[in-house]
Amino acid sequence: MTAIEDRERIARAALTRVIEPGDESGGRWLSRFGAVGLMDRLTAVEVDEATLPGASQRRLASYRARAAAADPQRDLEGIAVAGGRFVCPGDGEWPTQLDDLGGARPIGLWVRGGAHLRTWAVRSVAVVGARACTPYGAHVAGLLGSGLAERGWVVVSGAAFGIDGAAHRGVLSAGGATVAVLACGVDVAYPPGHAELIRRIGEQGLVVGELPPGNHPTRSRFILRNRVIAALTRGTVVVEAEYRSGALATARRAVELGRHVMGVPGPVTSGLSAGVHELLRGEGALVTDADEVVELVGGMGELAPERWGVDRPRDVLDPVSACVLEALPARGEVDAARLARDTGTPTDETLGRLYELHALGFVERHGGSWRLTRRAHEGSNARRGGS
Template identity: 70%
Template sequence: MPEAVVQQSEANGPPAAGHRERLARAALTRVFEPGDERGGRWIREVGPVELIRRLTSGDGSAQLLKGMTATKLGGCRLRASGADPGRDLADVAAIGGRFVCPGDPEWPTQLDDLGDARPVGLWVRGIPDLRLWALRSVAVVGARACTPYGAHMAAALGAGLAERGWVVVSGAAFGVDAAAHRGALAAGGATVAVLACGVDVAYPRGHTELIGRIVEQGLVVGELAPSEHPTRSRFVMRNRVIAALTRGTVVVEAEYRSGSLVTARGAQRLGRHTMGVPGPATSGLSSGVHELLRGEGTLVTDASEVAELVGSMGDLAPVRRGPVLPRDRLSAVTARVLDALPYKGGTSVLDVARAAGTGADETRGRLYELHSLGFVERDGAAWRLAVRPAPRAGDGLP
């Protein structure tokens, strides 16, 4: 039991306060489900060491906790009695992992925005510093059963963000999550997988190789103790960590009832940027994204637009415009003279000047300019539109 571990440590000499708290928090990851606000409030009020002592002792002090019921106490004590934080810490260390607590230098303080629902602690695998990586991170989430379009967009976003120095965060699920991770990995970039199970559990099993690559090139993070398996509620609560950890969330394909929209709405509540990639109006997989965009979500189509929204001043996306046509390069007056020529047949300089509202001499000069560019032809005293097509952009144009 956790209290026994603490007593054993004290028998070997007075432990550091950080060590006692780490043991207690590690034990509490087996006691409370992710996002348990009552548990979070008790940790805040009495501290993790005192809380685990109350839950494992029979002195009745646990019943004094505000909001503690007999049912809740029975469940907590049952779980606490089977917790062995020393073994959990050793097991994670054996696979190159660690347990990060609030107050540690590696703790991402933006998770504190979750209040009492913040994680008790985070189990982490991978070499990089989680706090530093989270400072410049974006979540890319979406449908598991995504379309080829959704997978393409997620991979392109993952690669594009990675190339711009952003960390791509997702949940390692099938579909959009996996495509975003793979896009970042393929670009030689940074990616973080937030799991709804223990960090030593490859879930889904089909992503064993992918999660292994993320451990080598990035980070795998989870709230649950080693060997814990996912449940429906754990997937939902995992999403709040993704939302809080990152500076913004991009949703790529999501139905009306989608866990990805839970992440997006969580990001909105926390004041984070919320973005969506549009899809066909007839696609049910894009219906949730479009609903998000009708609200406070921002429409994005590529990594540069995401970076412009969540990045620092100066991270601007390129200006979007269609192809530049030869006519676009004409001055306003020259274009007006060109528009004054009839569609069929020729006309005089005076008639063109009258239609364009310009002087005769200026009109004549503009017509010769248009003639040199291939827009018009002269037939004696008459001017007409050129029969042959005008040149392409760049062919002799200024």
């Protein structure tokens, strides 16, 4: 790392204490002046209206107070002690898909864990949903997490209660790769009830955040965190969500960014699935398992297996034989001539089909008449009893 790179990294680390995540005005100033230049302006002895074009005096004063209190060297040393690092745009580990956020792009990312963030992000999927989820939702999220992990995909979520936690646990149970994007410092366990889960993610996966060490979350930071989840991944799966929820906000941002958006359907009577169903009526694609998710976000040839019902003996019949078998009454016997009339098939061909069906065990002969066997009844009950 050169001296200029050192200054850039230090300046960006400082700016994570000055500019809130997702602040597009801050992003424009950063793009215009550079990280070092922006910090120089914020810490200058004298300032005027040209220091931050468009910023009010009150806002400028707030930024300057934060800049004066920032200690980036301490933060960088602290994250290193915690086994982490600060990743900036331009680093080899920086996931360039985050650049799609434009002015709302993170200033940098504080990262804890041994994996390479950019490499993992290339093949990643977000799984998000309600905090107060149902047992069904938690079960599905866990299956998606483990299924995606088994197929070599990284699962990204927010480490929250409910769907997020279930997805992370599903990945961990399969020995897979998962990333938790936090709305606080990566050294802060939030929610506290997930302290052990976040610790395990840090050991087996990655814990990522925009905020410097020690920072705690706020309501707005949770919403803004979701844009990182949407941009970082190839697609977002929503398992359960009400009409107004952070998970749907993630999905909407993913749509804006041109990412795949998917939803898992639930009971139409469940308010927790109402938002997902609305998503499916619009931009979302319906998915039910990891195979279907991978078919959408994966490469060419990564197709979900074809779905078939239970194999039945009748499945092997050609159309004409199936037609003759269908014409036989459920009870009683019928002769070949009547079957020929009913099916519009020549008598000789009808007889040939009947003998074929006899060999397969579907019909039995009684003198000059034919009737269905027990096997034929068993093979048709499910079809005739359904709708």
